[in-house]
Amino acid sequence: MSKFVMSNCNVIIPSPDRSDSIRLFRGQVGEAPDWVAKTAYFKALVADGKLIVSNGKKGRPKEEGEKTAGEKEPEEQTAQ
Numbered sequence: 001m002s003k004f005v006m007s008n009c010n011v012i013i014p015s016p017d018r019s020d021s022i023r024l025f026r027g028q029v030g031e032a033p034d035w036v037a038k039t040a041y042f043k044a045l046v047a048d049g050k051l052i053v054s055n056g057k058k059g060r061p062k063e064e065g066e067k068t069a070g071e072k073e074p075e076e077q078t079a080q
Helices: 040-048
Strands: 003-007 011-014 021-024 029-032 051-054
Touching (some): 011 040, 021 029, 040 051
Antiparallel strands (some): 003 029, 003 051, 011 021
16 A cells, blocks of 8 residues: 655655655655655655655544534524
8 A cells, every 4th residue: 555645845765676766846745655665764754754644545534523524513403
């Protein structure tokens, strides 16, 4: 499974065997191949906050009682 990342700087990450590389531009959000996460350079960039790694494309799971965008609260019925 590939990693979903956001780059805070321009960076080129070479593959472990130097046969390939991936270029990430500042502000770019997208998927990176699995081999990228295995490199020491990638781990250092994440530790420095230059790359932000997400667990997936869909965002964080909704917690109990939390509303999503566009979701309305149920209307209470009043006796008249």
